[in-house]
Amino acid sequence: MTAATVPASESRKSDRTRQTILDAAAYLFREHGFSATTLRQIASQAQIKAGSIYYYFGSKDEILDEVMEHGIRVVYEAVENAVSALSEDAAGRLRLETAVATHLYTLLRYGDYTSANIQNFRHVSPTIRDRNRAIRQNYSEYWTGLFKQAQDSGEIRQDIDLSIARLYLLGTLNWTIEWYDPNGDATDVLAKKFCALFFEGAAT
Amino acid sequence: MTAATVPASESRKSDRTRQTILDAAAYLFREHGFSATTLRQIASQAQIKAGSIYYYFGSKDEILDEVMEHGIRVVYEAVENAVSALSEDAAGRLRLETAVATHLYTLLRYGDYTSANIQNFRHVSPTIRDRNRAIRQNYSEYWTGLFKQAQDSGEIRQDIDLSIARLYLLGTLNWTIEWYDPNGDATDVLAKKFCALFFEGAAT
Amino acid sequence: MTAATVPASESRKSDRTRQTILDAAAYLFREHGFSATTLRQIASQAQIKAGSIYYYFGSKDEILDEVMEHGIRVVYEAVENAVSALSEDAAGRLRLETAVATHLYTLLRYGDYTSANIQNFRHVSPTIRDRNRAIRQNYSEYWTGLFKQAQDSGEIRQDIDLSIARLYLLGTLNWTIEWYDPNGDATDVLAKKFCALFFEGAAT
Amino acid sequence: MTAATVPASESRKSDRTRQTILDAAAYLFREHGFSATTLRQIASQAQIKAGSIYYYFGSKDEILDEVMEHGIRVVYEAVENAVSALSEDAAGRLRLETAVATHLYTLLRYGDYTSANIQNFRHVSPTIRDRNRAIRQNYSEYWTGLFKQAQDSGEIRQDIDLSIARLYLLGTLNWTIEWYDPNGDATDVLAKKFCALFFEGAAT
């Protein structure tokens, strides 16, 4: 957007309020779950009154919708950007390791949003779920591509079932939301350990 | 049971109703989440009336409590039993593989209960959470023992960080709840593939 | 009743249970009010189960009915008996003083029942209220008679409005339920002080 | 009120609604008792919907609390004001007679509130009861002061037990709630008759 049609300061304040609401909602959705979070709690956290939320969002579901979509997009885009930033002839394993590190970092950095996405996916209305599923699908295929490159280049064994391997690796990554402690390993250290285990295995 | 002190049919009927309620609740908690599940839905699913639930449970929270506790116990006990059934001199890797297969099987077989445990752990009252945490803790230590045995016997490399390895492997297993499809691989097949990846790794 | 048609021991047990229920109910009605008292509380206090109450009473209202009726009858009958026991030529003032002492004693001695009567009179169904009102009415007239005798015999001044005097004196007596403390004056001492005030007044 | 800091019409409307709810509640509490009164009844009487009550009060108990407190305060303050308005050298008997007349008038004028106070005192939560008891205590001591003055000035006999006399007289007054009929004596006439009986007695 190059030219604002709305006076800059006003528009910015409005956007800021909107974002504040989303952040508050994401935080509370993660902490208490979607159903157990009230609009009054969100409003209070965002330092406004409940009725005002409706100036920015049409319904509570719409907020969840936006939170969830952000939760998947932010990871997808970060990973894509990080991998794209590598030199074109980077090895498949390096590409995968970059994806792992970035996925892990973003997943945990935007934990309120990514948690909301994971926790509510099953429970959300078909409309929202379908839109989300589509993005997840694309993201999955993106990873499948990364795995394939590594297998084609001989960095992953031919006998490996790639779709299982993807679920296996991403499962481990996503599960970190359940236990990751910022006082423990930094996410890049953790990513390294995970990649080592994934490629070399645990056996002697 | 050779001599019943309680009229068999009556006592069983009552127990059966109780169990029906728990099953209905577990199913709906997984499907819609705890907060979004109403007692009227549970009652309807259990083919009774909402008020009757209170003959068996003191509150909705108490139902969740019991569902969650079952969700962790059923897995723990199954794994312990399966590993104990192995011959005493079974190799560390075999013990781990048995644990993986049993954990996976039970996790998915009682998915309504195990899901409830996972999904609601963060949101549940401190009392319930603490009781649950204790069981989780014991179960974690049980796995730590299995890993240690395998490392001591040289079946897992010395340089492997066991606590990371445990989180890595169990993360992958637990995450299957999010995607497992009964029409795909049977759980024992899946377990084998996971174990192969875990021990041998994906690299050439 | 001269000849029992029901084996004595059984009938007695049944009557005893019935009375236990009434006592429990009266106590709880006074303590928590009628609406706030549950049949399960009454049953528990009477050491039976809630369903069993229906063997003895048709409904919760029926219990209240009986409790309230007892609450007024027990006082009425005690006062009537005590006054009748006086010699026929007893003075009007003595008769009144006897009535006061007995009313006060019985009111407080059977406080659970008499309280129930007072507290619930306004709120009770028309049927119950009407039956109760009739007894109250008779009792009032009985007192009016006592006052009249004393006035006719010159023991109460001619200028005294008897119906006001009756409300004045009985009001004071009935209100003791709100404050009487068994550790303070015994009821007969209290009655004497009240009578002194009533007849002689407080002025010099 | 010369300068309003709050938009007059808005603030008044809100306050008016609040007061309407209190009046409706007091009326129904007296008529049916606290437990037997539903919030839907209160709402209906106040011409709003049940949910709206919670915009003004946190719970049903909170309403009762406020009703009861008003029930004792309104009497206390009216009596204090009326007595204070007398000339400083007013006789003890005149002060007492003024207190009687004002107590009686206010008790009956705000009967819904004063009844609620009396009927529910025993059943109410300890917190509410304690707060109420404190006010009652103060009011009692205020009366004790009035009696003492009259005794010190020789208008009440020395041999009269003042604490009994106070319970005796106030008992009679408070009991009028049970029987007072607006079609009978006006409250000031009634007060005069009561005072006459109290001071001069009924005997010849």
Place this chain on the structure above:
DNA sequence: AATGAATGAGCGTTCATTCAT
């Protein structure tokens, strides 16, 4: 752009009552 006031639908829960045993 924001809010105070109100609402309707529905929630978890209670309870008098019923009835087969």
Place this chain on the structure above:
DNA sequence: TATGAATGAACGCTCATTCAT
């Protein structure tokens, strides 16, 4: 006589949502 199990109706209360201002 007595009770375990069940129910239906209603209760106190919550909350997403609306709307005039």
